[in-house]
Amino acid sequence: MNSGNHRRMIKKMLFFSDQEGIMNRYLREKENWDPHLQNTKEFIINSFQNPATKTIAILGSGWLLDVPLEKLAERFEKILLVDIHHPPQIRKKVEQYSNVEVQEIDITGGGIKFVWKLGTVGEKKIDASYLLSFKPSEPQLSFEPDAFISLNILNQLDILLLDYLKEKTSCFTDDDYQHFRKSIQQFHLKWISGKPGCLISDVEEENIDKHGTSTKQRLIHTELPKHFRSKQWIWNFDLSGKYHRHLQTKMQVQAIEW
Numbered sequence: 001m002n003s004g005n006h007r008r009m010i011k012k013m014l015f016f017s018d019q020e021g022i023m024n025r026y027l028r029e030k031e032n033w034d035p036h037l038q039n040t041k042e043f044i045i046n047s048f049q050n051p052a053t054k055t056i057a058i059l060g061s062g063w064l065l066d067v068p069l070e071k072l073a074e075r076f077e078k079i080l081l082v083d084i085h086h087p088p089q090i091r092k093k094v095e096q097y098s099n100v101e102v103q104e105i106d107i108t109g110g111g112i113k114f115v116w117k118l119g120t121v122g123e124k125k126i127d128a129s130y131l132l133s134f135k136p137s138e139p140q141l142s143f144e145p146d147a148f149i150s151l152n153i154l155n156q157l158d159i160l161l162l163d164y165l166k167e168k169t170s171c172f173t174d175d176d177y178q179h180f181r182k183s184i185q186q187f188h189l190k191w192i193s194g195k196p197g198c199l200i201s202d203v204e205e206e207n208i209d210k211h212g213t214s215t216k217q218r219l220i221h222t223e224l225p226k227h228f229r230s231k232q233w234i235w236n237f238d239l240s241g242k243y244h245r246h247l248q249t250k251m252q253v254q255a256i257e258w
């Protein structure tokens with residue numbers, strides 16, 4: 001796919017607007033987000049004590065809100081920032097680091113194109129079993145890193161893909177979606193847990209209405225890798241009632257290092 005088509009696909013599947021949405025929500029909720037961002041940065045800084053780990057890929061780097069880039073650039077010989085799109089401001093910012101590279105690639109191992117293709121064939125031609133045939137392949141990174149950081153992305157990988165599918169077709173069942181979601185998360189963890197790594201992810205979403213009634217939803221549909229270090233905290237994700245109308249949304253966040 002040429003880069004014009006790629007951009008069109010990413011735009012239509014709302015990756016650009018989602019990324020803008022992250023920055024807008026951050027600006028609105030800065031006070032509530034800062035403790036979460038600080039916890040994430042601290043967890044990362046305290047990871048990778050083994051000096052043999054010299055290079056690293058950061059998956060889902062986005063706006064670098066949760067990346068202690070300065071410290072990591074001192075610690076590692078080479079850093080690869082990986083995202084489906086790097087905002088121009090971030091490309092500019094990282095120019096000052098001679099050991100930081102950026103790469104735009106789909107880290108689901110092909111999920112974006114797989115879903116896009118379904119959206120282009122027309123609903124009548126879609127077979128309900130198609131979704132089960134997704135076979136992710138390992139993303140080809142610009143260099144082979146010694147370690148990975150999976151950065152607030154594990155539960156995000158399927159969201160825009162499923163939104164797009166749901167808009168294009170009604171032929172899949174909740175079970176089909178659940179299977180697809182699970183296979184994306186399992187693939188991500190299988191890929192990155194073959195090397196040293198750390199992962200920070202929302203694991204549960206809590207929504208609280210104006211009467212204080214709370215509902216909770218699990219966001220991770222597979223086992224996290226075995227780890228030797230972990231930390232948990234609550235992220236006051238949206239207290240203004242904009243993410244879900246009139247609801248306050250809090251995330252339970254889990255950080256692990258293996």
Ligand SMILES: C[S@@+](CC[C@H](N)C(=O)[O-])C[C@H]1O[C@@H](n2cnc3c(N)ncnc32)[C@H](O)[C@@H]1O
Nearest residue numbers: 060061062063064065066083084106107108152
């Ligand atoms: C919730 S954000 C993580 C926060 C991010 N570190 C920041 O500071 O903006 C998730 C990031 O993952 C990226 N992303 C989502 N799906 C992706 C995919 N399939 N491949 C690569 N990047 C993806 C998004 O573009 C976004 O920048």
